[in-house]
Amino acid sequence: MPPELQKQIKLASRPHGKPEKKDFQYDEIPVSEPEDKQVLLKTVYLSVDPYMRGRMSAAKSYVEPFKVGEPIEGGVVSKVVKSNSSLFTEGDFVIGMLPWQEYSIVNEKEVRKVDPSIAPLSSYLSILGxxxxxxxxxxxxxxxxxxxxxxxxxxxxxxxxxxxxxxxxxxxxxxxxxxxxxxxxxxxxxxxxxxxxxxxxxxxxxxxxxxxxxxxxxxxxxxxxxxxxxxxxxxxxxxxxxxxxxxxxxxxxxxxxxxxxxxxxxxxxxxxxxxxxxxxDYADRFKEGASQLGKWVSEGKLTYEETITEGFENVPDAFLGLFDGSNLGKQLVKVSEEE
Missing domain, CATH: 3.40.50.720 (NAD(P)-binding Rossmann-like Domain)
Known part of the structure; x- marks a missing residue:
């Protein structure tokens, strides 16, 4: 059973120069129940990416800025823990653009299934993502x-x-x-x-x-x-x-x-x-790209590295490390166990 409360990370202030710890705010919020055609998800892997720095600024860009006082969001692989959707059952793994928090409630159309028997879950945020x-x-x-x-x-x-x-x-x-x-x-x-x-x-x-x-x-x-x-x-x-x-x-x-x-x-x-x-720009060709990348990985022609930081509390540190070049390959945070 999910807990009553969960941790969430918000944008506390817009950074001036390189982001600092003070630009992030931890909060505790309730874990809600899913409504019709919704699912409750438990975050397993969370992605931190350089482009997020742009979204921390108020300047106009190709994607809407993060709002101060609201949760930061990014690519997340989650496990379905409760489902009121005919598309998902408890135990399914999904990927989507979700807030930096331990649990999320989403509409069934906001996420898609991923299969851990085909490739490691983390790879859907890196080489296959x-x-x-x-x-x-x-x-x-x-x-x-x-x-x-x-x-x-x-x-x-x-x-x-x-x-x-x-x-x-x-x-x-x-x-x-x-x-x-x-x-x-x-x-x-x-x-x-x-x-x-x-x-x-x-x-x-x-x-x-x-x-x-x-x-x-x-x-x-x-x-x-x-x-x-x-x-x-x-x-x-x-x-x-x-x-x-x-x-x-x-x-x-x-x-x-x-x-x-x-x-x-x-x-x-x-x-x-x-x-x-x-x-x-290539959203209508994602299936083509993912299929070819997966083929090259299975053939041993394409390899990848992931730097995985453990623990939700370390998400800001993992993000800040991107600007020091401390990561090799894709930087991810493991928030919970897959099982």
Whole structure:
């Protein structure tokens, strides 16, 4: 039986610069009973993602900001503990965009079933979920890699970057990853099969390091980071290069406008395509993407890492760690046991 009260995490204040613990507020709220066509869910895994930093600001974006004093929400895998829906039975596992709390009441249309016998539950929030799909569509639909081309991935040891680099290898590309530690560099080249990897913290001159790692220039630059790393990569683009712009985490905590390299001349000289996107642009193709990602995983062509923090009380710490680069692969929080 669920308890009478549960913990919830709200946005206490809009961060100025990098978020801090004080920007999060813990609360206790009642656990309600589901009404007709509703289910009561117990949170099992909860996802924390860099894009959430944007939603903590009031600035207009592609998704509505979080509201101060209300719960933060994100991708969650949950277990059905009570059901008043013909679509779900007790014990089913589901995924949806849900609030940061231990239990949730949702309409039956707000979540979909996932099968732990096909893949681990956590993978539906990582390689088979938003992050895997983000890499899949950004690289293949915008990047369109060809055999023998040079692909550079920034944020390459993160959940999206590591998947994008492996997909590029599957397509026969020469792949160079950029990451922030020697351990991550070793992971990229040793485990994931990247051809080269650069520790940008030790590279000195990132443009020269990239130039050396990419003797044939850059055909695809998969952008997760922005800043000086992005400036350097854009200066090395080949003719008809493609630049999928997935993220710019280097600027997410800036308190002033991010001013740097002007891209127009580079794009004109290289006749390059630079296109921003969000994964929901491809919502009508999610089934296609998830099916192909699952096939590659089952064939051993695509592997993934997850950094799993235990305990609901540690959700803010897991989120803040994203901006220190402490996670390898997808950062998740395990809130309760699967059984």
């Amino acid at each position: 938003m992050t895997g799909l983000t890499a899949y569509f950004g690289l293949l639909d915008i990047g369109k890699p060809k055999e023998g081309e040079t692909v550079v991935i920034s944020g390459a040891a993160g959940a999206v970057g590591s998947a994008a680099g492996q997909i590029a290898k599957i397509k026969g590309a020469y792949v160079v990853g950029i990451a922030g530690s020697d351990e991550k560099v070793e992971y990229l080249t040793g485990k994931l099969g990247f051809d080269k990897a650069i520790n940008y913290r030790k590279s000195g001159n990132i443009r020269e390091a990239l130039k050396e790692a990419c003797p044939n220039g850059i055909d695809i630059y998969f952008e997760n980071v922005g800043g000086e790393i992005g400036d350097a990569a854009l200066s090395l683009l080949n003719k008809f290069a493609r630049v999928p712009v997935c993220g710019a985490i280097s600027a997410y905590n800036n308190t002033e406008a991010d001013i740097g390299h002007r891209v127009q001349t580079n794009l004109i000289k290289s006749s390059a395509l630079m296109k921003g996107y969000v994964v929901n």
